[in-house]
Amino acid sequence: MPYFHDWVEAILSKMTHSYKPILCLSIIKNVSKTTTGSQTISKETISSDVARFYWEIHDNGFQIRHGPTKNIVDDLVQHAIRKTKLNKPNSRISWRQLSNTLKEPSTPGGTTYLEKIWKKLEDQPFNYMNIPQRTLILTTSGIEIPSDSVRTINSDRKILYDASILKLIDFLGKFNRSNSPNIAQKVRKAWKGGGRPSYPSWIVSALEFAHPKPRNCELQINGKCTVIATEWDHVIPWSHIGDHDIWNLMPICSRCNSDKSNKKPIMSYIRKTETRNSLLLNQLNTNPPKSISAAKLQDLKVQLQIANTSSLLRTNRQSMP
Numbered sequence: 509m510p511y512f513h514d515w516v517e518a519i520l521s522k523m524t525h526s527y528k529p530i531l532c533l534s535i536i537k538n539v540s541k542t543t544t545g546s547q548t549i550s551k552e553t554i555s556s557d558v559a560r561f562y563w564e565i566h567d568n569g570f571q572i573r574h575g576p577t578k579n580i581v582d583d584l585v586q587h588a589i590r591k592t593k594l595n596k597p598n599s600r601i602s603w604r605q606l607s608n609t610l611k612e613p614s615t616p617g618g619t620t621y622l623e624k625i626w627k628k629l630e631d632q633p634f635n636y637m638n639i640p641q642r643t644l645i646l647t648t649s650g651i652e653i654p655s656d657s658v659r660t661i662n663s664d665r666k667i668l669y670d671a672s673i674l675k676l677i678d679f680l681g682k683f684n685r686s687n688s689p690n691i692a693q694k695v696r697k698a699w700k701g702g703g704r705p706s707y708p709s710w711i712v713s714a715l716e717f718a719h720p721k722p723r724n725c726e727l728q729i730n731g732k733c734t735v736i737a738t739e740w741d742h743v744i745p746w747s748h749i750g751d752h753d754i755w756n757l758m759p760i761c762s763r764c765n766s767d768k769s770n771k772k773p774i775m776s777y778i779r780k781t782e783t784r785n786s787l788l789l790n791q792l793n794t795n796p797p798k799s800i801s802a803a804k805l806q807d808l809k810v811q812l813q814i815a816n817t818s819s820l821l822r823t824n825r826q827s828m829p
């Protein structure tokens with residue numbers, strides 16, 4: 509399997525930027541599952557995929573370090589994000605809005621963001637990837653994947669994807685241990701994109717058990733919200749955690765939820781959530797709801813216990829920008 513070996517080599521060889529495995533992920537994603545001949549992936553598609561990854565990982569202002577050297581691609585994406593936000597300073601921008609900006613010149617009369625990103629990808633990852641031409645060929649319009657290589661990707665798609673994702677997580681983890689929890693979740697989410705999953709039913713059951721209806725809004729901005737809670741708030745914002753953790757969810761009214769958005773939670777709210785977590789753990793130990801299976805119940809108890817002993821809410825809050 510010489511082609512498979514080339515791919516593994518390309519994915520796992522040494523690197524100083526995060527974009528080599530991202531490039532591999534884009535190629536794997538864009539190789540058609542039905543094509544048997546060679547295939548060319550356009551430079552716009554590749555540059556756009558790479559930009560989208562950085563946008564997703566930075567969504568809601570989370571700053572991530574990409575390695576020991578300056579990351580020009582990320583700088584370009586950040587520049588485009590700021591430019592897109594100029595007309596809407598307080599709202600989140602969508603990928604559609606950002607991708608329109610990326611097609612515009614980054615400076616008046618200059619080349620577009622996507623062209624600049626492609627230039628950087630040509631300069632850097634390709635020099636380090638050490639992939640023989642039979643595996644992929646850099647052309648003026650993009651990357652040509654010869655038919656044998658297309659076949660390799662299609663037969664070993666899962667393992668090539670997993671190897672690339674793990675390499676990316678491992679690399680970003682090295683440079684972000686101090687400023688970001690849950691790197692693995694964030695990377696997986698950023699690469700897959702497409703919004704957040706729904707709340708697991710056992711988590712909702714446990715939360716409803718701890719907060720019977722009618723539920724008070726627990727955020728109490730300015731100390732006096734009397735609106736009934738209809739939503740669950742991620743105390744440490746979703747953008748920073750990337751998951752629905754029971755120890756991080758509190759009842760909130762929709763207005764307080766949108767006011768809070770992705771802001772850093774105040775300490776009194778953290779303390780309130782910690783108290784709730786202790787009470788809930790106690791309830792689950794002494795009088796658990798019958799609607800939750802024994803395995804899920806055990807899982808919830810472990811999560812709450814860990815959150816408690818490791819002060820997860822406080823440490824996450826401290827690591828927020």
Ligand SMILES: [Zn+2]
Pocket residue numbers: 725726727728729733734735760761762763764765
């Ligand atoms: Zn409220």
